Amino acid sequence: MTEIDNRIAPHPPLREYYPTEEARRRRVDGMFDASAGHYDWINSVMSLGSGEWYRRQALARAGVAPGMRVLDVGSGTGVVAAIEQDMVGEQGLVVALDPSRGMLAQACERGVRRVAQGLGENLPFRSGLFDRVSMSYALRHVGDLRSLFEEFARVLQPGGQLLILEITRPRGRLGLALLAFYMKRVVPTLTRVFRRSPEAQELMQYYWDTIETCVPPETIMQAMQQAGLERVERQVTFGIFSEYRASRPVDGVGQRNREVKQ
Numbered sequence: 001m002t003e004i005d006n007r008i009a010p011h012p013p014l015r016e017y018y019p020t021e022e023a024r025r026r027r028v029d030g031m032f033d034a035s036a037g038h039y040d041w042i043n044s045v046m047s048l049g050s051g052e053w054y055r056r057q058a059l060a061r062a063g064v065a066p067g068m069r070v071l072d073v074g075s076g077t078g079v080v081a082a083i084e085q086d087m088v089g090e091q092g093l094v095v096a097l098d099p100s101r102g103m104l105a106q107a108c109e110r111g112v113r114r115v116a117q118g119l120g121e122n123l124p125f126r127s128g129l130f131d132r133v134s135m136s137y138a139l140r141h142v143g144d145l146r147s148l149f150e151e152f153a154r155v156l157q158p159g160g161q162l163l164i165l166e167i168t169r170p171r172g173r174l175g176l177a178l179l180a181f182y183m184k185r186v187v188p189t190l191t192r193v194f195r196r197s198p199e200a201q202e203l204m205q206y207y208w209d210t211i212e213t214c215v216p217p218e219t220i221m222q223a224m225q226q227a228g229l230e231r232v233e234r235q236v237t238f239g240i241f242s243e244y245r246a247s248r249p250v251d252g253v254g255q256r257n258r259e260v261k262q
């Protein structure tokens with residue numbers, strides 16, 4: 001487990017990109033800001049076009065339904081938030097949260113109606129506000145899984161559910177080699193040729209480095225349990241696409257956090 005000062009970092013420091021934790025935050029935001037206009041294109045290449053379909057299926061499995069209040073954390077260009085808006089309808093509420101202004105601007109352009117700038121580890125919302133919290137492909141970019149999951153448990157209403165989508169490093173050598181080749185060679189080359197963006201190319205390199213060094217699923221699930229979430233489970237597709245689900249217990253859990261952050 002990558003535990004630093006009581007924090008559970010999703011991956012060890014990647015010193016070739018930043019010298020300190022403070023610098024990491026600025027660097028990551030800078031990379032996403034600079035690549036925001038390219039992100040949807042990169043995303044469609046990385047997911048071989050299945051991205052939106054897969055995300056919608058996962059949201060349906062997590063029970064997102066008309067009238068619900070949903071928070072999407074690390075929303076990026078709003079791919080998931082836009083689907084959620086469609087699923088909850090006019091009576092529901094969807095908030096897309098992200099630290100990158102560039103990404104939020106793209107989300108607004110997509111038609112996401114409510115956006116907020118902020119970090120998943122320190123959510124600017126009152127306790128128990130949301131029926132569902134989602135986070136897709138952003139977990140590797142937070143500073144601390146412990147405070148992230150405590151915040152998720154806090155803002156969920158009792159019985160509310162969490163959905164996290166993330167890419168997991170394959171356990172087998174062949175799967176790892178194939179994914180590394182695709183992410184380190186194919187995607188950056190296509191990005192260079194078709195987008196002519198050194199920033200987007202660098203983001204793809206960083207993306208892979210965080211996947212390769214990310215803590216295993218067991219650590220992520222343990223951190224969820226330690227934050228007081230229950231019914232923690234993981235479903236994995238092709239050994240790569242992880243779908244984590246968890247719930248805030250109907251009573252008891254999140255109490256400690258609620259006392260701290262009302």
Ligand SMILES: C[S@@+](CC[C@H](N)C(=O)[O-])C[C@H]1O[C@@H](n2cnc3c(N)ncnc32)[C@H](O)[C@@H]1O
Nearest residue numbers: 032074075076100103119120136137138141142
């Ligand atoms: C790879 S994008 C994912 C976007 C979108 N969720 C999707 O499914 O395509 C990761 C996003 O996480 C955001 N992010 C980085 N650090 C974060 C943090 N500490 N809390 C919340 N979001 C964060 C980035 O700004 C970026 O927009």
